[in-house]
Amino acid sequence: MVLAVALLLPGIAQGAQFDLSKFHQEVGLRFAYGKNTQTASVHLYSLLPHWGIFIVPPGQCWGPFGLSFEVEGIISIAGADETGCEIGATPLLKFSWLAFPSVLAFVEGGAGVIAECIDSPALAHTFNFTPQVGAGFDIALTSQTALTVAYRFRHSSNAGIAEPNPAFNVHFVQVGLNYYY
Secondary structure (H helix, E strand, C coil): CHHHHHHHHHHHHCCCCCCHHHCCEEEEEEEEEEEECCCCCCEEEEEEEEEEEEEECCCECCECEEEEEEEEEEEEEEECCCEEEEEEEEEEEEEEEEEECCEEEEEEEEEEEEEEECCCCCCCCCEEEEEEEEEEEEEECCCCEEEEEEEEEEEEECCCCCCCCCCEEEEEEEEEEEEEC
């Protein structure tokens, strides 16, 4: 992902540029593919709608850096021993950096809750907590619309409220669209 962005940056930098005066809120939708790190194989195909508000927009008091609060939903279809699903929500903090006029790099993290109905020995419970962290790039398509490419690591467990409590760790690759307004 980093190599692809590095190779595309010279061409992208001459294209559309973000209009930072419009960066008050954001809404977006990402598609994610994830696979767990355990021996029992679980593949997740997820839709991640989100809405966010900038606490500090990039290009203002912190120079090229920004901070926003987001609420993200997740709806997934899981391929495991049998087909399953998951649904949940996560509040996130997103630290962003305007690397180029057309590229907004970001790091995000938070913890949410999720209901998982997946028949796999990798999961012991249906209600879990999901601390997660990730990074990515928003690449300007227009002054307010961006293509998002990101990576996310998510841990899922019941936080020790019941036994057994196996860790369900997933690496996600994400792609989507984001609109700043």
